[in-house]
Amino acid sequence: MLRYFPASFPDETLYSRLCRYHRLSGQEVDRASLHELIGGHTHVVVSALPSKLDTLVSRLPNEANVSVDDIASNNTLLAFYTAFMPARRASSVYAAMRGDSASGIKMSIGLIASRLGGHNQLRFCRICAQEEYFTTGQPYWHRVHQLPGVLVCPVHKQTLCALAAETIELNRHKLLLPDDKAIAGHLDDIHLSDIQQETALRLALLSGDVLHGRMQTKGAEGIHRLHRSSAAAHGLIRANGRIRIDDLDQLIGLYCNCLPVNIEFSVVRCRLFDCALNLLRKPREAIVHPMLHIVLMDCLRCVEDRPNLQCAEAVPDMPLTSRARKIIDLSVLAEKLSFQGATLSGVAGVMGISVTTAAVEAARAGIRVSKRPKHLTAERVTDVGTSLRLGLCIEEVAQRHAISIVSVYRILRMDAALAQEYEAKLFALLREQYRQRYMDSRSDKAAYAWLRRHDGLWLTEQLKTFPAMRTRKRCVDWRRRDTALARQIFEIEAQLRSMPGKPTYINETKLKRLTSMADTIEHSLSNLPLTEAALKTCAESAQAHQRRRIMWAYCELKKRPDFHHQLWEVLRLAGVRKLHPSNEALAYTLL
Ligand SMILES: [Zn+2]
Structure with missing residues (x-):
């Protein structure tokens, strides 16, 4: 039984909780923590659908008040993978996660065959991580960032940072958190063009809705009806119910131009058309990867059926219903793009449509789109670098130089030395802040813990200077x-x-x-x-005890009429096999 188990942070993966347990336990070897948690050090705990949940929960302290259901629903991607699945299949996935082996899960739900999400992946958002230093005190792995097809943080709209696949494989028995020094050199920022980032953001929001149960799909039948009605709204279904294959092919071809090119999207680009045909035809028993459902939903712009109005408000120009299609005036689009030289985002803003829609409609109508004017001159980039070196926060730098936050991050990513200097400066500022807090109040435990981990030498010096602060009050008399x-x-x-x-x-x-x-x-x-x-x-002592037994046996035997005053009688009743030399005199005195 474990003595403690960390409570879950919002949207945290189970792997992340285990990693935090390992860090808090102070164990040096990850395998020792794994052994404590799940009774084996060779098991690989994955982010998506981990197994051995029963074993883990049986080892947790009662005070942690954690059930297998809680963990499966709040710390794994079970809800995402089973959202479009018949209930019977979903319960078999859940049963496998409670068991000891996850080897069959991925195969049974088609993750291996689809080549989507078969590998374990670890991604995080740098802004989320920075904020968590101040809120929770520890950056952690979010569930939504680990979903296949999610390359952008749905909260900060920034591309994620991914741990290289080879590093994950090499460290599969390790318990690593985003700020672990061991992985610092193996993190890659995902790079996307503007249009790809916009698509990736919409997909991330949709995926988040599916994961958090904000999208009620009503099983395989429900999702089939949803795809059909969205396709019908685009005029892709004939009156006799057949699909307009050429139109669908054209639409998907245009849409694929907006998709990211790398990682799991290379698979989606190849398979989206075939998959769309399958999903729009009769519903079948075969399980389709949730990411393909989500990409098709986004492609057909069926977001108007989403009950989550909050997300729809966050991206107000996202829905493109049949009604919305009618109001796109191609002549206005052509005039603004070709003759007035307006940018795509400018036209999209004026016409009340999304940039993607404007790009797709312009491409469909054969309108040439002028390139975006460059605002980031070399001089401005240098100025931004100077501001960053002062340790100003990203928002402040963006405001000061009248550029977007995305551009500031891009400048940082382009210059590795600048990024390093900026990180060092932020660290120095933070360290100064914590030192000051500690100097102001020696009982500030959070400041002490931070300094212990990040500024040990300085803290040791302080403790030497003020040793009295370390003496603890005695609690016991x-x-x-x-x-x-x-x-x-x-x-x-x-x-x-x-x-x-x-x-x-x-x-x-x-x-x-x-x-x-x-x-x-x-x-x-x-x-x-x-x-x-x-x-x-x-x-x-042993001989004193023997002496006491001999005395007791003698007293007992004296009460019996058949006592013959023999030594063996006394020794047998006393249970003595070998008389100790120091007791020999006593035995002979008695008899
Ligand atoms: Zn974020």
Whole structure:
């Protein structure tokens, strides 16, 4: 049974909780923590659908108040992978996660065959991580960032940072957090063009809705109806129910131009058309990867069916219903783009549509789109670098130089030396802040913990200068406890000696045990001199115990009429096999 288990942060993966347990436990070896948590050090805990949930929960302390259901629903991607699945299949996935092996799960739900999400992946958002230093004190792995197809943080709209696949494979038995030094050199920022980032953001929001149960799909039938109605709204379904294959092909071709090119999207680009045909035709038993459903939903712009109005408001121009299609005036679009030289985002803003829609409609109508004017001149980039070196926060830098936050991050990513300097400057500022907090209040535990981890040398110096701060108040009155324990030991000895029947052996272990404070006595004997002396006085040696048994046996035998005063009779009743030399005189005196 574990002594503690960290409570879950919002949207945290189970792997992340295990990693935090490992870090808090102070264990040096990850495998030792794994052994404590799941009873084996060779098991690989994955982010998506981890197994051994029953084993883990059986080891958690009762105070943690954690159930298998809680973990499966709040710390794994089970809800995402089973959202479009028949209930029977979903329950078999859940059962497999409770068991000892996850090897069959990925195969049974088609993750391996689809080549999407088959690998374990670890991604995080740098802004989320920075914020978590101040809110929770520890950056952690979010569930939504680990979803296949999520390359952008749905909260900060920034591309994520991914741990290289080879590094994950090499460290599969390690418990790593985003700020672990071991992985610092193996993190890659995902790079996307503007249009790809916009698409990736919409997909991330949709994926988040599916994961958090904000999108009710009503099973395989429900999602089939949803895709059909969205396709019908685009005029992709004929009156007789057949699909307009050429139109669908064209739409998907245009849409794929907006998709990211790398990572799992290379698979989606190849398979989206075939998959769309399958999903729009009769619903089948075969399980389709949730990411393909989500990409098709986004492609067909079926977001108007989403019950989550909050997300729809966050991206107000996202829905493109049949009604919205009618109001796109191609002549206005052509005039603004070709003759007025407006940018895509400018036109999209004026016409009340998304940039993607404007790009797709312009491409469909064969309108040439002028390139975006460059605002980031070399001089401005240098100025931004200077501001960053001062340690200003990203928002402040963006405001000061009248550029977007995304551009500031891009400048940082382009210049590795600048990024390093900026990080060092932020660290120095943070360190100064914590040092000041500690100097102001020595009892500030959060400041102490931060300094202990990040600024150990300085803290050690401080503790040397003010050693009195480290002395802890004594909580136990050892003298009183010592007297009470010594008295108790004498009483126990007297009781043991006065017990009827054959004498029992009175040794130190038995005396300690009968005080019911054996642990305290053993660990704090230096604080208990009287107790120690009492133990030495009351405990008897082997020959003394033998002597007591011989005396008892002799007294017992004397009461019997058939006693022949033989030594063997006394020794047999006393249970003595070999008479100790020091007791020989006593035995012969008695007989
Ligand atoms: Zn974020």
